[in-house]
Amino acid sequence: KPIQRRAAGDSSFDYIVVGSGPGGVTVADKLSESGASVLLVERGQATTGQWGGNNKPQWLDNSGMTVYDVPALDDQIWTKGGDFTNDIFCDDIVGGISGCVLGGSGAINSGLWWKPTSWDWDTMFPEKWNSTNMANVTDRVFSRLPGTEVPSQDGQLYYQQGADMLEGALDAANWTLVSANEVPNQKDRVYSNTTYMFQNGERSGPMSVYLGSAYSRPNFSLYTNAIVERVIREGSKITGVEISNTADDGFRGTVKANKAVVLAAGAFGTPKVLFRSGIGPRDQLETVRNTEGSKMIGEDQWIDLPVGHNLMDNINTDIVISHPDVVYYDFAGLWDHPNQGDVDSYLNGRTGMLAQSASNLNPMIWEMLNGTDGLQGLQWTARVDTSLDINNDAKHNMVLAQYITIGQAARGRTTITPDLKMNVSTGVDVMQHESDQVAIAQGLDDMRNILKNVPGLEILSPAADVSSLNYVKSTTHLYVNHWLGSCKMGNDDGRDNGTSVVDADSKVYGTDNLFIADGSIFPGQTTSNPQAAITIVGERVAELILALNQ
Ligand SMILES: Cc1cc2nc3c(=O)[nH]c(=O)nc-3n(C[C@H](O)[C@H](O)[C@H](O)COP(=O)(O)OP(=O)(O)OC[C@H]3O[C@@H](n4cnc5c(N)ncnc54)[C@H](O)[C@@H]3O)c2cc1C
Structure with a gap:
């Protein structure tokens, strides 16, 4: 059932925020904290028990929780299938994955939560966003949502045999x-x-914390199952949004914005709303006009900006290992036939294996290289994973997944199709950039050197006689769906041949009052998984908007 909380008779709000991912819930909370009236519009359905979601295995009946609440069920959100998996991913993205539910990808992700480095801000964002300016915002976010290294409420980590073995190897390599x-x-x-x-042993995240405080205010409203098609604009001034419903009883109609509209629809959703609002490269706007005709703003009002360019994702390269110490836990069986003792400890005290994430990632590993163009970051996750059964002994296998992070040169592009789907039309291809390949190979070499000294450890992939660089050139590189960057922030105005879509206040160039507060504004990749940085962006954009409107 859609949530439609709305003060009776309201037809306008000071601020309308589009999308409830980590960026959207945060900017909406901070704007509503100022006393302004705020409407948050989310196209997807409720997820966690807190918001009335109801997808869950039978053993969660009467618990008030859903599949989105229990850390150990997090891969079941995407793999269980049945009647809801098709509803959680955005059905209008081709070539990438993103969550179209309350909480956005934040509701379906792996939950990793990292404080950004100072260079994440200093090397890519404009001056207003330097690490000194960002320190207070970061502290505020982490005081509300500190994260935990030990999710189980008894202070224990479970099933760490593989992680212990790897930590011993890293330690031995200094x-x-x-x-x-x-x-x-x-x-x-x-x-x-x-x-x-x-x-507290549950998934939590920005949706729980920020949407929770926003929702407690009478000046805050939320519509779910409601999709913003376009902003309504008169030249540079945005006056509201047009909403259609994604479920029969969702809201449909026009809502006015007195002060500003903030797009937080993600790295694909935000460009789509911009294209449909006449903002973007001419060829994209022509495609929309061919489909939508007179619903679209007239050509004389179009704003030509490089929306959709600079698309990024962390590119993944795996090393697969096997070691007799590694112990596998059957997360996949949790839905239908869980271990009753594990269920009891979780339901009674939020302790044990079910309080830990399904992929049970540990440890996390980082390395910084001095690439030819400056800083080059690499991050590794490690997980017990039986899916790559190279040796018919999958229960002892681990996957070490390397992401190339800050400094990655590869960029892609998202464009719109005639049936209004967002397409990864130019992939994020590290094979186009030698600097990326050299960095990935260097990281693989360093990790292979660490692993080769561990007694009993076998590297299943890459094969011993394949050099890391040849492996990089021959293996399939996977997306990890940390999509960023399609509406880049910068001082070089995209209307004048610059590369940027939003200015340092995160305001869309050529508009008076259209802002963006999500992963799409990132000029480059962060050193670690991005959702905490995006949450910080939500806080910062609210601060900048409120300062402009004083
Ligand atoms: C499987 C997976 C695992 C991940 N794991 C991690 C991790 O462990 N740690 C980490 O830091 N990051 C992780 N990420 C990445 C992280 O979740 C995203 O970077 C982050 O959620 C992006 O936040 P956002 O606010 O930019 O947009 P999103 O989270 O994409 O939210 C956008 C929201 O806008 C809504 N929307 C879109 N269009 C409209 C419209 N027109 N009208 C109304 N609503 C609309 C969508 O339904 C969605 O709810 C993962 C991502 C995925 C997909």
Whole structure:
């Protein structure tokens, strides 16, 4: 059932926020904290028990929780199938994955929660966003949502045999154990226990914390199952949004914005709303006009900006290993035939294996290289994973997944199709950039050197006689769906041949009052998984909007 909380008779709000991912819930909360009236519009359905979601295995009946609440069920959100998996991913994205539910991808992701480094801000964002300016915002976010290295409420970590073995190897190679969010700038040859956004043994995250406080205010409203088709604009001034419903009883109609509209629809959703509002490259706007005709704003009002360019994702390269110490836990069986003892400890005290994430990632590992163009980051996750059964002994296998992070040169592009789907029309292809390949190969070499000294450990892939660089050139590189960057922030106005879509206030060039507060504004990749940085962006954009409107 859609949530449609709305003050009776309201036809206008000071601010309308589009999308309830980590960026959207945060900017909406902070704007409503100022006393302004705020409407948050989300196209997807409710997820966690807190918001009335109801998808769950039978053993969660009467618990008030759903599949979105229990850390160990997080891969069942996407793999269980049945009647809801098709509803959680955005059905209008081709070539990428993104969550179209309340909470956005934040409701369906792996929950990793990292404090950004100072260079994440200093090397790519404009001056207003330097690490000194961002320190207070970061502290505010992490005081509300500190994250935890130990999700189980008894303070224990479970099924760490594989992680212990790897940590021993890293230690022997003189890599340093840190608590990553205590020392965010230590990212070279370090490893850490994984930090999750979980709180009190449940998934939590920005949706729980920020939407929770926003929803407690009478000046805040939320529509779910309602999709913003376009902003209504008179030249540079945005006056409201047009909403259609994604479920029969969702809201449909026009809502006015007195002060501003903030797009937080994600790296694909935000460009789509912009294209449909006459903002973007001419060829994209022509495609929309061919489909939507007179619903679209007239050509004389179009704003030509490089929306959809600069698309990024972390590119993944795996090493697969086997070691007799590694112990596998059957997360996949949790839905239908869980271990009753594990269920009881979780339901009674939020302790044990079910309080940990399904992929049970540990440890996290980072290395910084000096690439030809400056900083080059690499991040590794490690998980017990039986899906790559190279040796018919999959229960002892682990996958070490390397992401190339800050400094990655590869960029893609998202464009709109005649049936209004967002397409990854130019992939994020590290094979186009030698600097990316060299960095990935260097990281593989360093990891292979660490692993080769571990007694009993077998590297199943890459094969011993294949060089890391040849492996990089021959293996399939996978997306990890940390999509960023399609509406880049910068001082070089895209209307004048610059590369940027939003200015340093996160305001769309050529508009008076259209802002963006999501992953799409990132000029480059962050050193670690991005959702905490996007949450910080939500806070910062609210601060900048409120300062402009004083
Ligand atoms: C499977 C997976 C695992 C991940 N794991 C991690 C992790 O462990 N740690 C981490 O840091 N990051 C992770 N990420 C990435 C992280 O979740 C995203 O970077 C982050 O959620 C992006 O936030 P956002 O606010 O930019 O947009 P999104 O989270 O994409 O939210 C956008 C929201 O807008 C809504 N929307 C779109 N269009 C409209 C419209 N027209 N009208 C109304 N609503 C609309 C969508 O339904 C969605 O709810 C993962 C992502 C995926 C897909």
